[in-house]
Amino acid sequence: MTEQLSEHIPRFVAGLEADGYLSDPLWRKAFGEVPRHVFLPAFFLSLPDGRWQAIDATHPDYWRMVYADTTLTTQLDGTVSPDPDGGPLAGTGTSSSTQPGLMALMLEALRLSGGERVLEIGTGTGYNAALLAHRLGAQNVTSVEVDPVVADLARQRIAACGYRPTLVTGDGERGWPESAPYDRLIATVSVPAVPPAWLAQVRDGGAVVVSLWRDLGGGPLVRLEVNGGSGQGFFLAQSGGFMPVRSANRATAALSTAVKQTGTTRPTRHPSFVLHQTDAGLWLALRVPGVTWLGFTPDGGNEQMWLFALDGSWAAVDDTAGQVEQYGPRDLWDEFETVYDRWRDAGAPSRDRLGLTVTDTGEHRFWLDNPDAVVWDDAGARR
């Protein structure tokens, strides 16, 4: 195993550095010294058919997969843990070890100088909490995990690396007021809206780094500086998506309730790929919440992009024909085209020109370049 480590870890750290995720020498040291495999004795690998196969150290590619820049899923549907003796399984990931590059990006975005007290939401495997403990000392790290089984395994694995941070089993959406105030809060699980409790538990001048949950993706990673219980700051240039907190409604549920009725057809004004553009995609994901998408090619037909909302509305965009069919209470593609027009009319801004203010009552205001230039005020960000 020592041989495996001396081969894989230096290559892993060099890769994170070469890809631009790691530049701070202290984080480089942490990634080089906290062994990821301790937190991943087994995990689920996604198969081309959408199912999952459990993998452990007996697999010939185990070491390469653990020390690669990829997210590795460790729990499905809130209960199923990886069993390498079982066959492929269907399910949705509910706990994972985050993509290391994204972890490094967020840890660097905390902008630590040493000795800060940090609250992490979403302990998961415990790898990120161990990296924080390596950098700051375990006495400065508190991490909250909602799932007791996941929390217990994380506690054992962090301890095996020699760290004893404060690990709390509970709902991280309320933070952990018992050890507040913190200098930083990092959420490795996404939230539909930033809970005011988090901002209240971070001292003035401190910061929160979090990704907002949107079914469409968009990777809305934001760094908020905290003052008087409200937070303000820019979205990061890089995107970073996380699984949502367990309480979030996932619009993917709409897929099972969609009904095939004939909708209204009209020519499209924009092609469907605007949804996947880095900059426009952020605005679309943020401004059209509660909608999910799926690519589909009917037998003998053109490729289509379908959008589904929880109220039963759907839209099917056929780029080849330049047509969209829409059905239900919401004209989903009209909503997308309107938001895309607003983004383009604003000068097609890059994602890091968009900023967010979250007030101490939880109101979310999205602005361009400066906090006075509010582009939308989002009651829809709240559940």
Ligand SMILES: C[S@@+](CC[C@H](N)C(=O)[O-])C[C@H]1O[C@@H](n2cnc3c(N)ncnc32)[C@H](O)[C@@H]1O
């Ligand atoms: C992507 S994983 C976190 C990765 C982790 N930081 C690591 O290093 O492995 C997200 C975790 O958040 C947890 N979670 C979901 N909802 C939560 C909540 N309301 N409070 C705390 N944890 C939550 C999930 O159970 C899951 O373990």
